Amino acid sequence: MLVRGTLDGMAAVIIAWDPEQPGWTGVYAADVEAVRRTGVVRQEWQVPDDPALAEGLDVWLLAVGARPALHGLIGHGTLAGVRSPTRSEAGAAEIDVDLDLLLPRGDQVPCAELAERLPDRGAGVPSVRLIDGPAELAVRMLWAEANSPDPASLDPVPGALPASAVQRVPVDGFERDQDLRRVAMAHRGSACHACGLDPEQVYGIEATALIQVHHITPLAHLGAGYEVDPLVDLVPLCPTCHVVAHSRWPVPYGVEDIRTMLREAGFLRGAVLTPEQLESEAAAARILGT
Structure with a gap:
């Protein structure tokens, strides 16, 4: 299910991910370390198709599933590609997400804090939610407050700035x-x-x-x-x-x-x-x- 707000100026996507279900390519814990070392890991998702999905959007990963204590925002990335799937039901799309920050399981930003910032979130958790304006800013601020950059780093925490304000450069x-x-x-x-x-x-x-x-x-x-x-x-x-x-x-x-x-x-x-x-x-x- 895809839920959208008013999409004027829509700038971000929240994807619900159940760690207990198939769908993640590889091992999550290994990808946490890979992002720390290399800066980015790409994952694929199948989501409801929507014309608002476009390359460059911010993406937040929301952990859900059978263990409420582990629910919450656990990753950030950018939407790197949108394409029609080769095999799926009608109305679906496949997206590539370049994840630039993944938190270890247990370090997620709790859903209770997310609910305080997004009081109109409603019951249940949609598989994909498109957010804009105040809602997008609220999620970004919550993420920035919960995560700190490396000591002495001049680089913002991935997700603290909109994707349009970030430039990726090669570093040693x-x-x-x-x-x-x-x-x-x-x-x-x-x-x-x-x-x-x-x-x-x-x-x-x-x-x-x-x-x-x-x-x-x-x-x-x-x-x-x-x-x-x-x-x-x-x-x-x-x-x-x-x-x-x-x-x-x-x-x-x-x-x-x-x-x-x-x-x-x-x-x-x-x-x-x-x-x-x-x-x-x-x-x-x-x-x-x-």
């Missing part, structure tokens, strides 16, 4: 993997290896998570059989030095390159020059005629 997955980051920092420390900045000392303990890791393995070595060694291949850098490292392509600047830049620019490693120090350097430059 080794640098974004929080498990690898923790191993590298446990081995090398939490200070930037280029400028010496330790965010925890400057901003407090909450800033420990701001240090990033830089993947130093050359592109030529990243073959199909490559396995990252976080103790060797990942180096902690502050966000500024990390951007500087990647400002050269295809061979990024190394840690020693950045240290050389800092020395040649006249900055003390890990220190911020005071106005008096800057004036002294300027006076020295005038005396030397440089």
